Amino acid sequence: MSMAETERLDPRVNAYRTDLADARLEGRVNAARFVAGEPARIATGTASLREAPFEEARQGSELLYGERVAVFERKRGWAWVRNETDGYVGYVREESLGAAESAAPSHRVVALRSYLFDAPDLKTIPRAVVHLTCRVTVTDRHGDWARVADDGWLWAMHLAPLGEVERDPVAVARRFMGAPYAWGGRSTTGLDCSALVQLALAACGVACPRDSDMQEAGLGTVVPSLDEARPGDLLYWPGHVAFLLEGDRILHANGHHMAVAEEPHADFRARNMAKIGDVRTVRRIG
Incomplete structure (x- = not known):
């Protein structure tokens, strides 16, 4: 198998390295050893999911209390895991893990x-x-x-x-107003643009990918043009996502305000047109 074939798999959601890989990927990637993930769960309020097993590594995502993970390696106080909620792969401190529960979440x-x-x-x-x-x-x-x-x-x-879900993702997202922007964050104390969407939809019983490009590629249905968008739709730019609101306003976690904030779409557009261009995709949930 060539490395070109390996590279087709997104490493954000596929656990593979040259020395070790998820057993489910055997025959699809090159690795010296394949292992089945050991089930565990997050036993702390949050757990930073790092891109490498050291404290200075960038946070790729964040895991929340109770989330199930598959553990592929434990080494020097770090665990290499895949989050069963959205498939995201990375390294967490081993003390964040607890034993897997036999009963499903209720x-x-x-x-x-x-x-x-x-x-x-x-x-x-x-x-x-x-x-x-x-x-x-x-x-x-x-x-x-x-x-x-x-x-x-x-x-x-x-x-x-679990069967009782919210009906309005925008209403859920508004509950995060003022929460600080945090790259890779997924909690009410700090989150990024795609996590705001993911968590708002999760409260409504809708499974959602982790990153904005993943969401843009397959979440909900495509709205043909921005002119046909309506409040509640999701607007996607390269590397960013926001909820469209009434009055052509948007709600998003963003680095300009360093918080979850509402603002006129025109203000965001004027500030970012030269950097990322106009809305690339509009998607509708439900």
């Missing part, structure tokens, strides 16, 4: 953020902060508290069964 977090406590008592010191859209497995109830896996307790009113 609920998701519907509060913007919620504390995870060691006991069903709001006066105890929180163990972690969990974020909107985190999927959890409720194993017990105690009054207004829900026990999740073996990790602790969440306020039950901050949870909803």
Whole structure:
């Protein structure tokens, strides 16, 4: 097999290196060894997914509490993993991982953020902060508290069964207003443009790829032109995505405001036309 064939697989969502690769890719890529991923889950509020196994490496994405991962390697305190939510591959600190649960997730977090406590008592010191859209497995109830896996307790009113979904992705995205822009971030304390879309759609029960180019390539249906776009549609430029709102405004996480913000589409266009051009693709969900 030639390296040209290997390079056709996107390394962002396919776990392969010259020395090691996902067993599912055997026969498709060149690697010295193939392994089946060991199941695990994220046991901390968030976990930075790095592009290389060292602290100075750039964050490619971020994993959220409760997300299932496949672990291909554990070495020097780092784990090479694939996120089962969106397929993203990278390195996390090994202490972020917990044992995989046998039971499937039953609920998701519907509060913007919620504390995870060691006991069903709001006066105890929180163990972690969990974020909107985190999927959890409720194993017990105690009054207004829900026990999740073996990790602790969440306020039950901050949870909803997985079958109960939001209806309006824009309304969900607006809940992130003011959250700081963070390259690779996927939580309410910092996120990027494509993560805002991914999380807003996840709250509505719609699976969504991680990066804007992945979304542009296959999310929803294509709207033939910007003139035919309507509020709620997604506007894509090279490397960027935004929700279209009423009054030709857009909602997006962006580096100009360094936050999730609303602004006139005309302002964004004037600021970026020379750099990235006009809207390249419009996509509609539902």
